[in-house]
Amino acid sequence: xxxxxxxxxxxxxxxxxxxxxxxxxxxxxxxxxxxxxxxxxxxxxxxxxxxxxxxxxxxxxxxxxxxxxxxxxxxxxxxxxxxxxxxxxxxxxxxxxxxxxxxxxxxxxxxxxxxxxxxxxxxxxxxxxxxxxxxxxxxxxxxxxxxxxxxxxxxxxxxxxxxxxxxxxxxxxxxxxxxxxxxxxxxxxxxxxxxxxxxxxxxxxxxxxxxxxxxxxxxxxxxxxxxxxxxxxxxxxxxxxxxxxxxxxxxxxxxxxxxxxxxxxxxxxxxxxxxxxxxxxxxxxxxxxxxxxxxxxxxxxxxxxxxxxxxxxxxxxxxxxxxxxxxxxxxxxxxxxxxxxxxxxxxxxxxxxxxxxxxxxxxxxxxxxxxxxxxxxxxxxxxxxxxxxxxxxx
Amino acid sequence: xxxxxxxxxxxxxxxxxxxxxxxxxxxxxxxxxxxxxxxxxxxxxxxxxxxxxxxxxxxxxxxxxxxxxxxxxxxxxxxxxxxxxxxxxxxxxxxxxxxxxxxxxxxxxxxxxxxxxxxxxxxxxxxxxxxxxxxxxxxxxxxxxxxxxxxxxxxxxxxxxxxxxxxxxxxxxxxxxxxxxxxxxxxxxxxxxxxxxxxxxxxxxxxxxxxxxxxxxxxxxxxxxxxxxxxxxxxxxxxxxxxxxxxxxxxxxxxxxxxxxxxxxxxxxxxxxxxxxxxxxxxxx
Numbered sequence: 001x002x003x004x005x006x007x008x009x010x011x012x013x014x015x016x017x018x019x020x021x022x023x024x025x026x027x028x029x030x031x032x033x034x035x036x037x038x039x040x041x042x043x044x045x046x047x048x049x050x051x052x053x054x055x056x057x058x059x060x061x062x063x064x065x066x067x068x069x070x071x072x073x074x075x076x077x078x079x080x081x082x083x084x085x086x087x088x089x090x091x092x093x094x095x096x097x098x099x100x101x102x103x104x105x106x107x108x109x110x111x112x113x114x115x116x117x118x119x120x121x122x123x124x125x126x127x128x129x130x131x132x133x134x135x136x137x138x139x140x141x142x143x144x145x146x147x148x149x150x151x152x153x154x155x156x157x158x159x160x161x162x163x164x165x166x167x168x169x170x171x172x173x174x175x176x177x178x179x180x181x182x183x184x185x186x187x188x189x190x191x192x193x194x195x196x197x198x199x200x201x202x203x204x205x206x207x208x209x210x211x212x213x214x215x216x217x218x219x220x221x222x223x224x225x226x227x228x229x230x231x232x233x234x235x236x237x238x239x240x241x242x243x244x245x246x247x248x249x250x251x252x253x254x255x256x257x258x259x260x261x262x263x264x265x266x267x268x269x270x271x272x273x274x275x276x277x278x279x280x281x282x283x284x285x286x287x288x289x290x291x292x293x294x295x296x297x298x299x300x301x302x303x304x305x306x307x308x309x310x311x312x313x314x315x316x317x318x319x320x321x322x323x324x325x326x327x328x329x330x331x332x333x334x335x336x337x338x339x340x341x342x343x344x345x346x347x348x349x350x351x352x353x354x355x356x357x358x359x360x361x362x363x364x365x366x367x368x369x370x371x372x373x374x375x376x377x378x379x380x381x382x383x384x385x386x387x388x389x390x391x392x393x394x
Numbered sequence: 395x396x397x398x399x400x401x402x403x404x405x406x407x408x409x410x411x412x413x414x415x416x417x418x419x420x421x422x423x424x425x426x427x428x429x430x431x432x433x434x435x436x437x438x439x440x441x442x443x444x445x446x447x448x449x450x451x452x453x454x455x456x457x458x459x460x461x462x463x464x465x466x467x468x469x470x471x472x473x474x475x476x477x478x479x480x481x482x483x484x485x486x487x488x489x490x491x492x493x494x495x496x497x498x499x500x501x502x503x504x505x506x507x508x509x510x511x512x513x514x515x516x517x518x519x520x521x522x523x524x525x526x527x528x529x530x531x532x533x534x535x536x537x538x539x540x541x542x543x544x545x546x547x548x549x550x551x552x553x554x555x556x557x558x559x560x561x562x563x564x565x566x567x568x569x570x571x572x573x574x575x576x577x578x579x580x581x582x583x584x585x586x587x588x589x590x591x592x593x594x595x596x597x598x599x600x601x602x603x604x605x606x607x608x609x610x611x612x613x614x615x616x617x618x619x620x621x622x623x624x625x626x627x628x629x630x631x632x633x634x635x636x637x638x639x640x641x642x643x644x645x646x647x648x649x650x651x652x653x654x655x656x657x658x659x660x661x662x663x664x665x666x667x668x669x670x671x672x673x674x675x676x677x678x679x
Contacts, residue, residue: 313430315455319406333430334455339498339534339557339564341430352428389412389459391434391451392427 009325012371016211017159017187017304017362018329023213023258030215030254041247042238055249058256065189065259066205066222067196074221074242075252076233079186079208080109082221085232085243086182086204087113087153091122093228094149094180100124101143101152101179103135103165104347110153110184111343127154132296133163133348140170150179156188156195156205160331160344160360161295162304164192171202180204180227186211190262191271191301203227209251213364214258218251265365274363275302277372281361282307284376288383294350294358303363306331306345308354311393312386317359320385324378326371331358353392398456399490405460410467413449422509424502429534429561431458431499435465435506437514445472450506457496464488465503474511480504481547482559497559501544530572533565538576545580553577597670598636605633612667613640617660628660631678638664639676 013021039048041055056070063070076082087110091098102114104126118124125143128136135154144150152174157164167183174181182204189195190212197205204227209218223229223242235244265271282305285291294306309317314330321328331342333356340346341355350358361375387393398406418436425432431454440446448470452462465485469477482500486492492500512518527537544550544559553573557563563570577583600608610630617628631639640660661675 311427311453313454313458316406316459319403319456323407332455334458339430339561356427356430389409389451390453391423391432392453393451 009323010370010374012324012326012374014361014363014367014371014375015327015329016364016367017162017360019210019216020213020364021366022210022215022254023261025261026214026254026257029257030250033250033253037249041249042236051249055247055252058253061256062220062259065263066220067198068222069225071240072197072222072224074223074239075247075255076219076221076243077217077245077248078219079107079184079206079211080219081232082206082208082219083107083109083153083182083184084113085221086206086223086229087117087151089229089232090151090180090182090204090227091117092230094151096122098122098149098151099143099146101127101140101146101150101154103127103129103154105129105133105158105160105344106153106155107159107184107186110155114153129163129347131349133158133161133294133344134296134299135165135170137166137170141173144173144177144179150174150177151182152179153182153184156183156185157192157301158295158344159187160342161306161348162187162301162362163295164188164299164301167202168194168200171200175201180229182206187301187304190259190265191303193266193271197222197224204229209255209258212258212262214255215251218248218255220255270365271302274365274367277367277369278303278305278361278363280369281305281363281372281375284372285379288380292354294345294348294354303367305361307359307361308350309357309359309383310351310353311390312357312383314357314359316386317357317382320382321359321375321378324374326374326378328362328375329360331360332356396457396493396496398460398493401464401488401490402457402460402492405463405489406456409450409452409459409463411449411463411470412451414451415447415449418449420510420512420514422506422511422513424505424509425453426535427453431455431502433458433462433502433506435462435503435510437469437510439474439514443473445469445474445477454499454502455496457492458499458502460489461485461492461499461503462506465507469507474514477507478511480507482544483547494555495558497548498561501540501559505540530576531560531562531564531569534561536560536562541573541576542580545577551577551581597668597673602633606630608668609633609638609664612664613660616663616667620659620663636670636672637674637676639678641678 037051039051041048041052059070059073062073100114100117100122102110114124127139154165154170156167171181181202183202184206185195186207189207203224205222207220210216231242233244238244238247285307290310292308294308314332315334318330331345333339333341345355345358415436415438419439421436423434434451437445437448448466450462450466452459468480468488482504485500485503527539530536530538530541541556541560541562548559550556550559553563553570556573563573613628627643629641629643631641665671665673
């Protein structure tokens with residue numbers, strides 16, 4: 001947006017659950033593969049072969065980050081493709097009698113494949129959440145008791161609220177019930193400890209590079225050895241015939257570097273620093289009258305804050321925030337392109353007075369005190385102005 | 395990020411005529427908190443019968459606020475007759491256009507104005523509900539007359555456009571069929587009639603190959619299951635005109651009742667299934 005006559009304000013990027021700034025280290029790592037090392041990793045000569053070795057080195061870094069074997073990592077184009085692959089691929093392998101168990105608060109990358117399966121006659125069970133966004137475990141256990149082949153697909157952490165599902169427990173229960181367990185961990189990787197496939201018995205896990213400071217256009221599907229899942233993209237023999245298409249080596253190398261850095265961050269206190277910033281932002285915004293946090297504040301990603309400002313609307317707040325250089329997002333209908341507000345907040349029964357007035361701030365390693373200050377400086381005035389405009393404001 | 399015009403952004407950042415009027419002559423309220431936008435518009439007439447003062451309060455997005463603000467600027471100084479002619483298209487034009495998906499914001503302005511004028515004239519507050527006006531979209535509380543009005547003013551032709559202009563059909567989508575029916579009526583298109591079950595083509599008019607297929611299908615469906623009970627079967631030998639030659643197999647072949655079976659069952663069933671009482675069945679050894 002241009003602001004006439006004024007210099008553009010400094011950028012305060014607090015929308016890291018949407019996408020993240022590519023780490024300069026990751027970009028640097030990938031550049032040689034766009035200039036000199038551009039060979040095809042599947043070729044039978046050294047010019048391609050050495051590229052293959054670099055790709056496998058990156059695969060090992062991703063595997064080490066997830067606590068799995070490199071042979072269990074399949075590179076895809078994005079998190080959405082990984083989710084589609086896991087869901088359609090497993091249902092195809094398990095057969096037409098498969099029951100799919102998922103939740104009402106998944107990302108569209110999971111909801112839409114499940115809806116498509118429902119339209120094709122598959123049984124899909126949609127598990128609800130409690131008012132604080134946590135999983136209804138009783139309903140989940142009841143669904144696992146359904147006889148026949150089953151696929152569970154359940155997000156690790158919610159993109160809108162940051163609420164974390166008990167994936168280790170849910171996966172263990174699924175395995176006891178004989179179900180295949182997939183988790184969309186797009187928001188969880190790099191932001192929470194415990195995403196460790198050597199400890200969590202999930203069969204499949206998806207995530208996307210651009211949420212952890214790799215570029216857009218690269219995703220991962222972890223497939224535990226022996227998991228029944230058919231390939232989704234058909235063609236050549238790349239990725240051991242599990243995902244066809246010439247390997248996107250530059251992005252794979254960048255993702256390897258990004259995973260290496262993210263792994264370090266789960267140990268070096270970065271997450272605690274992000275949490276402290278988020279908590280300061282949260283406390284400051286809660287000082288504005290009649291605000292409330294959406295989602296369980298304990299079982300939550302350290303970087304995410306979803307907060308409602310009743311009687312005013314999200315898009316209007318975002319446009320005013322943009323004037324202060326702040327990038328955030330909203331669960332309001334007006335920002336979604338549809339006319340319906342956030343399905344996640346609706347599933348949580350957030351009161352309709354707050355539904356359209358929710359904002360999501362999501363931080364990263366690059367977030368600073370200045371970013372938090374920019375929001376805390378701007379927000380009270382924005383809320384006051386819009387409430388004065390609103391027929392429901394006080 | 396929406397592609398808002400500078401005028402929309404100006405009215406959003408600097409909304410004109412915000413607030414309320416003491417003892418207004420007309421008040422119009424449309425929308426609701428649950429729907430994501432709402433507008434309360436009020437005016438006071440001067441001694442010359444023109445709108446002397448107008449104020450608004452809006453809950454909604456940037457374009458909802460801008461549309462409300464623009465509307466108040468437009469109608470100030472108008473007589474009620476003039477104001478009644480202001481449409482959502484006029485509001486959008488005043489703002490140098492609105493994104494297609496945001497046109498409903500301008501419609502909300504027009505409806506609030508209609509409601510305020512009706513309130514002045516009749517004292518009613520809930521205008522739409524009092525009319526004989528079916529509710530089409532239950533998610534956003536949109537009545538048929540609102541859809542018809544938006545279709546006529548803005549020359550809408552698709553359900554998607556109706557959703558952009560009125561929000562109807564924008565949540566659960568169950569009313570999209572009803573919206574299509576309204577569009578068909580407004581555009582003078584007859585709603586497509588449910589196709590009558592196609593009458594089977596006359597047996598005599600079928601090509602020889604189609605006759606064979608039709609007879610085989612009828613034998614499969616109507617005859618063979620009955621013969622199978624007694625361990626018998628039937629084979630189609632030829633079809634010529636309306637004469638069907640069959641050979642009995644299995645138990646039936648030697649059965650003394652073959653002739654009866656032929657007349658009683660096969661011929662009857664084929665005549666029924668193929669809709670032709672002149673079909674004759676011949677038994678060949």
